[in-house]
Amino acid sequence: MAQSNSHPHSMESTTHLEKSNSNSNNNGASSSSSSSSSRPLLHVVAIPFPGRGHIHPMLALARRLASRGLLVTLLLTPEWLRLLSPTTTTTTTNPNPNPNPNPNPSSINGDEGLLRLRAIRGVALPSERARGAAYAAFARAVLADMAAPAEAAAAAAGVEGPAVDLVVADALLPWAPAIARRRGVPAAALFPQSASVLRALLALGDGDGDGDGDATHNLCDQEERLQALKYNPRGSSPHLPDFTTLCFGQSMHTTFLNIISWLPTAHSLLLNSLHDLEPHALASLSSILPLPLHPIAPSFPHLPTNTTTNNNYDASPQPHYFQWLSSHPPNSILYVSLGSFLPLSKQEVKELALGLKLSGHPFLWSMRTEEEDDDVGGVAGVGEKGMVVPWCEQSRVLCHPSVGGFLTHCGWNSTLEGLYAGVPMLTYPLVWDQYPNSKMVVDEWGVGLRVKEDDGGGVRGEVVAELVRKVMDLEDGESKEMRRRARELKEMCHRALEEEEEGSSMRSIDAFVNDIVMHCKGGKRG
Numbered sequence: 312m313a314q315s316n317s318h319p320h321s322m323e324s325t326t327h328l329e330k331s332n333s334n335s336n337n338n339g340a341s342s343s344s345s346s347s348s349s350r351p352l353l354h355v356v357a358i359p360f361p362g363r364g365h366i367h368p369m370l371a372l373a374r375r376l377a378s379r380g381l382l383v384t385l386l387l388t389p390e391w392l393r394l395l396s397p398t399t400t401t402t403t404t405n406p407n408p409n410p411n412p413n414p415n416p417s418s419i420n421g422d423e424g425l426l427r428l429r430a431i432r433g434v435a436l437p438s439e440r441a442r443g444a445a446y447a448a449f450a451r452a453v454l455a456d457m458a459a460p461a462e463a464a465a466a467a468a469g470v471e472g473p474a475v476d477l478v479v480a481d482a483l484l485p486w487a488p489a490i491a492r493r494r495g496v497p498a499a500a501l502f503p504q505s506a507s508v509l510r511a512l513l514a515l516g517d518g519d520g521d522g523d524g525d526a527t528h529n530l531c532d533q534e535e536r537l538q539a540l541k542y543n544p545r546g547s548s549p550h551l552p553d554f555t556t557l558c559f560g561q562s563m564h565t566t567f568l569n570i571i572s573w574l575p576t577a578h579s580l581l582l583n584s585l586h587d588l589e590p591h592a593l594a595s596l597s598s599i600l601p602l603p604l605h606p607i608a609p610s611f612p613h614l615p616t617n618t619t620t621n622n623n624y625d626a627s628p629q630p631h632y633f634q635w636l637s638s639h640p641p642n643s644i645l646y647v648s649l650g651s652f653l654p655l656s657k658q659e660v661k662e663l664a665l666g667l668k669l670s671g672h673p674f675l676w677s678m679r680t681e682e683e684d685d686d687v688g689g690v691a692g693v694g695e696k697g698m699v700v701p702w703c704e705q706s707r708v709l710c711h712p713s714v715g716g717f718l719t720h721c722g723w724n725s726t727l728e729g730l731y732a733g734v735p736m737l738t739y740p741l742v743w744d745q746y747p748n749s750k751m752v753v754d755e756w757g758v759g760l761r762v763k764e765d766d767g768g769g770v771r772g773e774v775v776a777e778l779v780r781k782v783m784d785l786e787d788g789e790s791k792e793m794r795r796r797a798r799e800l801k802e803m804c805h806r807a808l809e810e811e812e813e814g815s816s817m818r819s820i821d822a823f824v825n826d827i828v829m830h831c832k833g834g835k836r837g
């Protein structure tokens with residue numbers, strides 16, 4: 312965050328922490344062989360919300376903290392421990408054999424230096440595959456049933472030692488601060504969505520003043536409210552069914568506000584954003600939240616964490632679809648992914664497949680098996696032009712030179728990964744923050760076109776085809792302008808990671824580490 316907009320409590324301008332583990336490996340984990348043989352600065356317990364879009368940013372953060380000399384115990388459900396295992400990531404429906412089984416950079420094979428993985432046992436959650444269809448049961452289990460098992464796992468981390476100094480939790484885990492409190496340590500929050508969405512949520516919280524303990528009341532003045540509500544996830548898609556009304560008997564924003572009401576009391580808040588990307592929202596949050604804010608994006612599991620990175624992706628071995636990508640000219644392939652858990656209707660899949668076929672452009676579609684449908688003509692049969700995989704290393708795929716466009720549901724991680732890669736986007740939001748994210752991509756940053764409008768209505772294949780042709784046409788004026796803007800934003804993202812130039816992401820992580828080391832070692836433990 313620019314100094315002029317920093318919160319008075321922010322430590323961002325403090326000098327870099329001396330790195331006690333400068334030899335980070337490609338995943339950014341410390342090269343020290345084990346936690347017992349090193350002297351970690353602090354022991355952090357990190358608790359992500361158990362969904363892909365939350366685990367990725369927490370895993371990236373954990374690696375970055377470990378690379379700076381902190382011991383991090385990342386608590387995961389047994390299913391996620393298994394899903395992050397490299398051996399589970401190589402299956403594909405593509406007829407090409409996989410000649411080069413690849414450790415997915417977002418995967419992890421046991422402990423990595425100062426990063427330890429431990430299980431949260433004894434909580435029954437609907438599986439990741441079923442999560443989209445069973446969201447109510449999933450959300451209830453996470454919000455209620457996961458608390459005690461997570462606390463037991465945090466306690467076990469302290470017994471395994473050394474004593475826990477700090478809990479870092481996903482902002483959507485409302486029981487996390489109580490775990491920290493009972494251990495007598497501070498809790499920091501990682502907010503996994505955009506700063507603009509958080510700001511809108513807080514503005515919505517400025518409501519009835521009924522004294523019901525909602526700590527987000529009265530944080531925004533009228534002007535702030537009006538600005539923030541432009542990004543009201545609900546307001547930007549008023550015709551969408553509000554699925555949490557069914558789940559919880561109350562609206563999504565009320566549910567969300569209750570969940571995140573602990574944020575103003577957290578020790579500090581890590582935001583998955585960059586100041587130059589959302590300057591107004593971050594400045595506004597700085598002024599209304601009484602705690603240090605650290606905008607740490609870009610922060611993906613595959614990025615090196617401690618080194619200057621001018622390359623787009625790391626040098627890990629590459630799975631088979633990279634060979635296919637490499638057999639195409641630069642900027643010729645459209646990458647398609649509609650997120651990690653919400654299923655599309657058969658009709659939507661059919662229209663998208665038709666659109667891709669009519670467009671005539673090659674595409675790589677990461678399609679979850681439950682989206683596949685025989686009626687689509689086995690989408691892979693859409694032609695020699697397309698490849699369908701059940702999973703790929705998205706953030707690396709997007710950085711491949713042959714990829715020239717991204718049809719995305721606008722999950723916040725996907726949005727950031729598209730910006731980092733510098734590819735123009737076609738937006739196809741499905742729920743919640745994906746609508747305001749689409750709005751930023753198209754209207755604010757000028758790096759995309761809407762496939763699906765904000766009214767959430769259906770999309771015809773012919774329209775998809777026309778938009779794909781436009782965004783992939785390197786000679787089209789509008790496409791050229793989007794590519795120019797995309798290059799600018801890509802450069803911005805890469806600058807944020809430059810260590811020697813003190814990029815903003817590096818500064819923020821260092822400031823956070825300085826902040827918590829000073830707090831915990833300074834005897835301020837509660």
Ligand SMILES: O=c1ccn([C@@H]2O[C@H](COP(=O)(O)OP(=O)(O)O[C@H]3O[C@H](CO)[C@@H](O)[C@H](O)[C@H]3O)[C@@H](O)[C@H]2O)c(=O)[nH]1
Pocket residue numbers: 362363364365367417503504648649650651652653677701702703704705706721722723724725726728742743744745
């Ligand atoms: O084949 C694939 C498909 C996805 N991904 C990764 O999975 C993550 C998906 O995250 P995101 O783009 O944020 O989508 P969701 O999983 O749908 O994320 C949920 O969580 C996000 C953060 O809270 C919200 O912004 C979204 O709306 C919500 O749906 C990204 O890192 C992708 O790179 C892959 O690596 N390979």
